[in-house]
Amino acid sequence: xxxxxxxxxxxxxxxxxxxxxxxxxxxxxxxxxxxxxxxxxxxxxxxxxxxxxxxxxxxxxxxxxxxxxxxxxxxxxxxxxxxxxxxxxxxxxxxxxxxxxxxxxxxxxxxxxxxxxxxxxxxxxxxxxxxxxxxxxxxxxxxxxxxxxxxxxxxxxxxxxxxxxxxxxxxx
Ligand SMILES: [Zn+2]
Numbered sequence: 547x548x549x550x551x552x553x554x555x556x557x558x559x560x561x562x563x564x565x566x567x568x569x570x571x572x573x574x575x576x577x578x579x580x581x582x583x584x585x586x587x588x589x590x591x592x593x594x595x596x597x598x599x600x601x602x603x604x605x606x607x608x609x610x611x612x613x614x615x616x617x618x619x620x621x622x623x624x625x626x627x628x629x630x631x632x633x634x635x636x637x638x639x640x641x642x643x644x645x646x647x648x649x650x651x652x653x654x655x656x657x658x659x660x661x662x663x664x665x666x667x668x669x670x671x672x673x674x675x676x677x678x679x680x681x682x683x684x685x686x687x688x689x690x691x692x693x694x695x696x697x698x699x700x701x702x703x704x705x706x707x708x709x710x711x712x713x714x715x716x717x718x
Contacts, residue, residue: 552597568630598615610653625652630642659693
């Protein structure tokens with residue numbers, strides 16, 4: 547059965563065209579693999595879309611995981627892409643796009659790929675822009691491996707890795 551999910555951009559600040567394009571490309575990519583249709587409901591004045599995306603720089607980068615988004619009050623963001631402050635260049639577009647894909651992985655219910663043998667997890671700074679997302683993301687990763695598959699996938703878009711481009715921020 548195909549599921550219809552509504553998403554909306556949630557200003558302020560008003561989303562810029564390049565920000566919307568990154569998000570819409572990520573959504574299109576997921577719809578190739580998952581049985582979902584996503585509909586832009588940004589014009590809905592009740593702000594009741596299932597996934598509500600804001601771009602507030604000081605609120606960090608995080609997403610509610612799957613249906614946890616339904617527990618967040620209408621009109622409030624369920625995903626904030628605070629790291630998207632500068633339009634990516636040709637050289638870092640793929641890395642920036644991967645971060646957007648990662649957040650939508652959370653929105654579609656995926657947890658982090660994590661194995662205790664991997665690099666030390668900087669969980670204390672993870673998803674720190676939102677207390678609910680912080681709790682969702684940090685509880686499982688101290689000692690136990692977690693994976694969306696049989697074994698943790700080193701190349702998963704959901705792998706939590708430290709990422710230090712120009713400036714520095716962490717993949718949430
Ligand atoms: Zn994450």
